[in-house]
Amino acid sequence: MKRTPLYAAHQKLGAKLIEFGGWEMPVQYTSITDEHLAVRKAAGIFDISHMGEVSVCGAKAEAFLNQTLTNDLGKLAIGAAQYTLMCNEQGGVIDDLYAYRTGASEFLLIINASRIESDFSWLHSRHAAFDHRNDVILKNISDAMGAVAIQGPRVVDFIDNLSSQPAIGGTMVSRPTQLKKNQIARLQLSITEIWIARTGYTGEDGFEIVAPADSIKAVWNNVLELGRPFGLKPCGLGARDTLRTEVCYPLYGNDLDEETTPIEAGLGFFVSLNKEEFVGRPVLANQKANGVTKKLVAFKMSEKSAPPRPHYPISSAGPKAAKIGEVTSGTQSPSLGIGIGLGYVPPEFAKPQTLIEIEIRGKRAPAIVVPKPIYSRQLIV
Amino acid sequence: MSNIPADLKYAKSHEWVRVSGDLATVGITDHAQHELTDVVFVELPELHKQLKSGDACAVVESVKTASDIYSPVSGQVTEVNKAVVDNPALVNTSPYESGWFYKIKLSNPSEVNSLLGPDQYKAQISAG
DSSP: OOOOOOOOHHTTTTOOOEEETTTEEEEESHHHHHHHHHHSSSSOOOOTTTTTTEEEESTTTTHHHTTTTTSGGOOOOOOOOEEEEEOOOTEEEEEEEEEEEEETTEEEEEEOGGGGGHHHHHHHHHHHTTTTGGEEEEEEGGGGEEEEESSTTGGTTTTTGGSSSSEEEEOOOOGGGGTTTTTTTEETTTEEEEEEEESSSSSSEEEEEEHHHHHHHHHHHHHHHHHHOOOOOOOHHHHHHHHHHHHHHHOOOTBBBBTTTTTTTTTTGGGGSSOOOOOOOHHHHHHHHHHSSOOOEEEESSSSSOOOOOEEEEOSSSSOOOOEEEEEEEEETTTTTTEEEEEEGGGGGEEEEEEEEETTTTTEEEEEEEESOOOOOOOHH | OOOTTTTTTEOOOOOOEEETTTEEEEOOOOHHHHHHHHHEEEEEEOOOOOOOOTTTEEEESSSSSSEEEOOSSSSEEEEHHHHHHOOTTTTHHHHHTTTOEEEESSSOOOGEEEEEEEHHHHHHHHHH
C-alpha cells in the first residue's frame, strides 16, 4: 500500500488507518461524527495527498484539454478553476476532476487517487493522437506533490496567517481570503512555493493547498498550529465521506463509473455543449435533449433506521413494490441525525417527495427523495 | 486503555457476559465500542428467541460500518434493552452498564467456562 508524506503525522495523532484506492489513509482520528461537526461548525484539515495531479502545459494545452474534458476551459481566467469530467466515447465517466488554469497556457488537474493510472493512460493515448501534440506537455506529477484541504466556517479567521506575502502567481491577491470560490493563487511560503485554491469537497467554505511532497508536512503542522485556537481538528476520510454525501458531491467508484454519464449523475451543468467537439459529446447532447433512463437522486430515511449503505436495493413504495435501483452512497448524516444517501432510479421516481424504500438486511425501510443538496449551510441556523 | 471489568467473562469477538445464576446479561466491550466509535443504530434479537453460542444475533451500526454481534452463550432471550435501541450512543458512553444488549436464560451454563477471563481478554486485545 502507498503512504502519503503525512503518514507519520497521522500515526502520531493516533489515527485509525484504512486502505483507500491503494493508499493507507486515516479514516478517523477521534470520531467521524466529531470531525464532521468540527468542519460544519469550526474547521478541519484533511490529508488529500493521495489525490493525483497532472500538469498540462503548452500553446495547445487548452485545445487539447477542451477536446478531452466536458466543461469549457475557455471560461477560465488565469487563476480560476472549474469542476469537470473526463468521459469515454459512450459518455461514461472516466474521472471527475478539478481543472485549474494556473497560467495562460498552463493547467493543473486534480484527479481521484484510484483513477491516476486510468486517467493518465487515457490522456496519454489522446495526446498521442492529438494533431498538435508537440505543443502540449503532459506530466503526471502525483508523486512529487502533497495536498491538504482546510475546510469550515472558521478557516477564514486564520488562513491569512500562513503567509504575509502577496501571491506570486495565479489570481494576484494580497492574501488567501481575497480569493473567490474556485480561484487559485501561488504563494511563497518560507522556502517553498505552494498553490492555494478556494475549493473543497465538504460544502463548507475552505481552501485546498497543493505543495511539493517534501513541504506538505510543514504546511500540515503550520495549519494545525494556526487553526487550533479556532477549533480546527485533523479529519479523516470517514468525515470527508459523510460531509460530501450530505451535500451530494459524487464519489468516483460509488456514484460515478465508466457506465454512467454526467447527465445521468445530474452533472449536466458541467457539460458544455457550446464549445468545440469533445469526447462523449454526441451521447451527452442526446441525453440532454431527450432524457435519460436513470437518474442519481438524493434521499432521506423517513424514520429511524439502520443507515443505508452502498449496494442496498432501492424499491418503489406501496403494495406493488418492485426493485427500481441501488444505493450508491449512504451513511448516517451527522448533521441531521438520520440516514441519507444517493442512488440511481428511473426518472419517474426521481422527483423530490417521491416515496421509496431501502432494503436493509432483508427488511424494507421507508425513505423519501429530496432535493440536492440534502444539507446546506443555510438549513441550520 | 480499555476498561475490562474483573467480574465479567469475554468472547474473542468482543462481547461480554455477566452471569447471575442461570441468567446472563450480554453487551459489547469498551474496546469494541472504541473501535466502532459513533454507534448510531443497534438491532437486538427478538424477545424469546433461542440462540446458540456463536450465532449472529444483533447488529451494531457506526457511521462507517455495520458489525454483527455474536451470542457468546446459548439460551433463550428473556429481555432486550430498549434504552440502547432508543439511544445507541449508550454503547459508547456506558458499554458495561446502561449500554447492555440483552438478557438470556442459559441452556448450557457450563459454556461460560470456555469464555475468556479478564486477563485473557486483555492479552488478546493487546496482541492486536
